[in-house]
Amino acid sequence: MTISVEVSPDAARLTETVAAALTERLAAIQAEGRTPRVVLAGGxxxxxxxxxxxxxxxxxxWSRVEFWWGDERYVDxxxxxRNCLAAQRDLLTPLGASPDLVHVPPATDSGQPVQDAAATYAQDFPAGDFDVVMLGMGPDGHTCSLFxxxxxxxxxTLDAVAVxxxxxxxxxxxxxxPARLSRxxxxxxxxxxxxxxxxVRAALAPTGGSVDPVEVPAVAPRGAEATIWWLDEDAAALL
Ligand SMILES: O=C(O)[C@H](O)[C@@H](O)[C@H](O)[C@H](O)COP(=O)(O)O
Incomplete structure (x- = not known):
């Protein structure tokens, strides 16, 4: 398992670079005859x-890619x-994703208390592992509504929690x-x-030794093959 940092000159080049890495990876998985499993987020x-x-x-x-969300706001x-509405509008509808393969998290109109909704959300996760989890990070080091x-x-140690x-x-x-994202x-x-x-500095270049994931939750999810921090020069400025 590797952890690496890729720095692009600016935000436009950053998104182009990550987009190209994503499409290359998903095409390679499909060429092996598998259906890729992707986790989306907001931000x-x-x-x-x-x-x-x-x-x-x-x-x-794109009609043969499965999607989940790493976090979702529990609202109507x-x-x-809702993170999933933005992704549907900007990504899934334009690309022709199959509704059957899009695993939308529960919303409040399900009538469930949020704790029950977290259990329902987790029941929809796959038995196997994901291929790509793509996350943002807040200025406080949160990711995926993990603060x-x-x-x-x-x-x-559960697969999902209610925040x-x-x-x-x-x-x-x-x-x-993080336990489930890391699968x-x-x-x-x-x-x-x-x-x-x-x-980014707190996550990748701490002044006082190792990073506590409770203090910087963005370091908690780790890919089995690789964890990559895709940054632009501004985000990487303090490394
Ligand atoms: O619900 C949320 O807030 C998002 O899912 C969150 O995890 C997001 O990725 C970061 O907050 C970064 O967001 P920005 O890029 O907008 O700062």
Whole structure:
């Protein structure tokens, strides 16, 4: 398992580079006769990445790719806060993804308390491992609605947790745990801009030795084959 850092000159080159790496990987998996399993997320750079992939879909049969979400806001299914609606609009609909292969997390109109919704969400995860998990990171080092100091979430041995008082609105969220996110060949963290530079340094170049995943949750998910931090120069400025 390797951990590496790839730095692009700016946000546009960053999303182009990650998009090309994604389409190359998914095409290679399909060439082996497998259906790729991809985990999506929300956040500004990830949503821009989705648009770039949709504009440059590569040699991938997107109707034969399975999708899940690493986290989702637990709000009404039509709320603009939903990560999955943005991904559907920017990525999945333009690429012709198969609705049967898109695993939409539960929403509040299911009527379930958030804890039950987390269990329902996890029941929809595959028996096998993922191929690519693509995550953003907040300026505080959170990823996937896994926030600093939330030991019960970050170190959970479950596949998914309910986040009940997120410091970033909306308060209720569903998160795939680092334990489950790490059941993936590749974990990619994508970060852009000076606002992420301090968190990138905390994750990758700590001043005081090793990084505590409870303090910097973005370091917790690790790919079985590789973990890659895709950064632009601004995000990498303090490395
Ligand atoms: O619900 C969320 O907030 C996102 O899923 C979150 O994990 C996101 O990826 C980071 O917060 C980065 O977001 P920005 O790139 O917009 O800062």
């Amino acid at each position: 500004s750079i990830i949503e821009e990445l989705h648009r770039v992939v949709a504009a440059a879909p590569g040699d991938v049969d 299914s039509w709320s603009p806060d 600093p100091g939330r030991e019960d979430d970050v170190l959970s 009940v008082d997120s410091p970033k609105p909306p308060a209720l969220r569903l998160s795939m745990t 993936s060949s590749l974990v990619w963290l994508v970060a852009s801009g000076t606002g992420k530079a301090e968190a």
